[in-house]
Structure formats: C-alpha cells, structure tokens
Amino acid sequence: MEGITGAELIRAAAFLGAGIAMGFGAIGPGVGEGFAAGKACEGISRNPEQAGLLTRTMLIGQAVSESTGIYSLVIALLLIFVAAK
Amino acid sequence: MTGRRKLLLGLVGVLALEVALALKAKPEIEIGPIPQWRFSLGGHELTINSRTAVMSWLVMGIWIGAALLVRSRLREVPGRLQATFEFLTEFFQSLVTDTLGDSLGPEKSREYLPWIGSLFLFLWLSNIIGVVPGLEEPTRDLNVPVGCMLVVLTMVHTSAIRKKGLKKYIKGYLQPFPPMLPLNIIGEMAKGVSLAFRLFGNIMGGAIILLVVSALVRYVLLPVGLNLFFGLFVGTIQAFVFTMLALAYTAVAVSD
Numbered sequence: 001m002e003g004i005t006g007a008e009l010i011r012a013a014a015f016l017g018a019g020i021a022m023g024f025g026a027i028g029p030g031v032g033e034g035f036a037a038g039k040a041c042e043g044i045s046r047n048p049e050q051a052g053l054l055t056r057t058m059l060i061g062q063a064v065s066e067s068t069g070i071y072s073l074v075i076a077l078l079l080i081f082v083a084a085k
Numbered sequence: 086m087t088g089r090r091k092l093l094l095g096l097v098g099v100l101a102l103e104v105a106l107a108l109k110a111k112p113e114i115e116i117g118p119i120p121q122w123r124f125s126l127g128g129h130e131l132t133i134n135s136r137t138a139v140m141s142w143l144v145m146g147i148w149i150g151a152a153l154l155v156r157s158r159l160r161e162v163p164g165r166l167q168a169t170f171e172f173l174t175e176f177f178q179s180l181v182t183d184t185l186g187d188s189l190g191p192e193k194s195r196e197y198l199p200w201i202g203s204l205f206l207f208l209w210l211s212n213i214i215g216v217v218p219g220l221e222e223p224t225r226d227l228n229v230p231v232g233c234m235l236v237v238l239t240m241v242h243t244s245a246i247r248k249k250g251l252k253k254y255i256k257g258y259l260q261p262f263p264p265m266l267p268l269n270i271i272g273e274m275a276k277g278v279s280l281a282f283r284l285f286g287n288i289m290g291g292a293i294i295l296l297v298v299s300a301l302v303r304y305v306l307l308p309v310g311l312n313l314f315f316g317l318f319v320g321t322i323q324a325f326v327f328t329m330l331a332l333a334y335t336a337v338a339v340s341d
Contacts (some may be wrong), residue, residue: 063326067279068288077289 017075025072032065053084103305119226134226141223144210148203177202184332188340189248197335200240205328208233211237212288212320215314222320224288227281234281237331238273245338282331291315 040058044051119210122133155170163171173193178198210222223229246254256271295315299308 059322060326060329062281063322064330066287067283070283070290071279073290074282074286077293 013082014079017083018079021072021079022076025069025075029066029069033062036061036065097123100306109165135224137223137229139209140214140221141229143220144207144214144223144320147210148206148325165166173206174198174202176204180329181332184336185339188336197244197332204233204237204331205324208284208324208327212284212324213317215288215292215320216316222288222292225292227285230281230284233284233327236275236276237280237334240331241334241338244335247340259263276334280327284323284327287319291319 036058040054043054048052087267088183120135122135122138124131145281151170154168158164158167160167178195181201182191182194185197211222211224211229213222214220215225245257249257258266260269295308295311298311302308
C-alpha cells in the first residue's frame with residue numbers, strides 16, 4: 001500500500017460507490033419499465049385502436065418509474081464530480 | 086454509375102475523411118466550470134449562471150417572438166404556422182379539460198390552459214435546444230427545473246386552497262388521522278423534489294453520455310443517433326411528463 005494517500009482512497013471509494021449506485025439503481029427501473037411495456041403490448045394486441053392512448057400512458061408511467069434510476073444517476077454524478085474532487 | 090451508388094460512394098468518402106480527421110484530433114472530455122456573473126447588492130453576493138440565464142431568455146424570446154408573429158397574421162383560413170399553433174392549443178385544451186373538467190368544470194379548467202401550455206412549450210424547447218451546436222439546454226442546470234417545480238407547487242396549492250377553502254385544505258393534511266401530518270408534508274415535498282430531479286437527471290445524464298461517447302468515438306457518426314435519442318426523444322418525453330404530472334397533481338389537489 002505504498003504511495004496511496006487518504007485522499008486517493010477517498011477518490012477510489014467515490015468512483016466505486018458511483019458504479020455500485022448506478023448498477024443497483026438501474027435494476028428497479030429496468031424491471032419496472034419492461035413490465036409497463038409488456039402490459040402495454042398486451043393492451044394494444046387486445047385493443048389496437050387505442051394504441052395511441054396506450055403508448056402515451058405507457059411512456060408517462062415509464063418516465064415516472066424511471067425516477068428512482070434517475071436519483072441513483074444524480075447520486076453517481078455527485079460522487080464523481082463533487083465527492084471525488 | 087447510378088445516382089444511388091454515387092451517393093453511397095460520397096457517404097463512404099465523407100466517413101473516411103471524418104475518421105481520418107478524428108484520428109488526428111485529441112479526445113477531450115471536459116465538463117468545464119460553470120460561467121457565472123457575480124455582483125453584490127446591498128451587502129449580499131449574487132451569483133447568476135450566465136449561460137443558463139442567456140439560454141433560458143433565448144428560449145422565452147423565441148416563443149414570444151413566434152407568438153407575436155402568429156398573432157400579427159391571424160387569418161380565417163390558417164396558414165401552416167397558424168395551423169401548428171392551433172393544433173398545439175387544441176391539444177392542450179382537450180388535455181386540460183379532460184383532466185380538470187370533472188372537479189372544476191369546463192369553464193374554470195380552461196383557465197389553466199395558458200399556464201400548462203407555456204410550461205410545456207418552455208420546457209420542450211429548453212430540452213431540445215441542445216441539439217443545435219453551440220447552444221446548451223438551460224434545464225441542464227438544476228436551478229431551472231427547481232424554479233419550474235416551485236411554480237408548479239405554488240399553482241397546485243393555491244388552486245387547492247381556492248377550490249376547497251383554507252380550513253378544508255389544512256384538514257386534508259390530517260387524513261386519515263392526525264399523527265400522519267409529518268408524513269403528508271414530506272409526501273408533498275417529495276413530489277416536488279422528484280419532479281425537479283427527474284427532469285434535471287434526464288437532461289444532465291443525456292448530456293454527459295453524449296459528451297463521453299462523442300469523445301470516445303471521436304465525433305464519428307454515433308453522436309448523431311445519440312443526439313436524436315437524448316436530445317429530441319428524451320427531451321420531448323420529459324417535457325410532456327413534467328407537464329402531465331403538474332396537471333395530475335393539480336387534479337388530485339382540487340378533487341375532494
């Protein structure tokens with residue numbers, strides 16, 4: 001462990017933390033958005049003339065369920081650009 | 086040589102030239118310092134993020150200019166520009182009256198059209214203006230989404246108080262029983278925070294991915310598709326989601 005100072009250790013931990021935050025944070029939104037898209041596909045196959053409305057509702061629901069992933073992105077950005085400075 | 090083959094050959098030539106140029110250039114990933122104007126006013130230090138301010142005034146100026154232009158040549162038979170604006174107005178009018186009409190009535194719910202419409206138009210152009218080289222999305226700065234969020238929250242709670250009266254509005258926070266008060270207040274605040282951070286995170290994340298991937302492939306071909314996705318598609322969706330959520334929060338707040 002020669003030459004590694006405390007500040008470098010903090011930087012390394014911040015980068016590692018950013019990776020972990022983004023990786024785990026992406027699981028939930030991925031599953032959720034896929035579920036929403038699958039259900040929307042089912043709905044469209046049952047009721048094709050409502051495809052526009054279903055797609056719009058699906059996109060809004062996906063964007064809302066995406067927000068947890070966005071939180072982890074913001075935290076990862078904070079770790080990279082603020083904590084690792 | 087057919088025309089199509091010529092075109093293909095030309096494209097390959099341009100691509101080869103671009104690769105050759107790109108290999109010479111140095112990849113640069115830089116998220117530079119934020120340009121700021123600082124001045125003091127009565128002992129307080131004021132800081133304005135100059136690029137954000139200029140870009141958001143540019144966006145507002147574009148819309149004000151477009152609105153004045155369309156208004157100055159209103160016709161009985163609409164031209165192309167007027168038809169576009171009429172379509173936008175009608176779309177948002179039906180959206181607002183569909184969402185708020187049940188609890189406010191069609192007459193009163195139409196009052197919300199200018200607010201919702203201008204919120205969407207401002208955020209939409211703010212999100213996609215980064216596609217133009219040299220310009221930057223004002224929503225990339227957290228201050229702009231937070232400002233829009235504060236406007237939305239003010240509007241939501243004001244319209245709730247106006248519809249229900251102050252007493253019933255405060256009573257709404259004691260539902261289902263009084264000890265839930267802190268949870269309800271935190272829930273209201275979380276709405277605003279998630280609204281602002283969703284917009285900021287999407288635009289900022291897209292911009293950073295664009296920057297990093299562009300530097301990795303040295304600006305060859307790939308950034309075009311990424312710009313289309315992160316600039317136009319995500320920007321439009323996020324502006325629409327922000328507006329729809331503002332509308333939905335209002336609808337929940339005014340319904341009893």
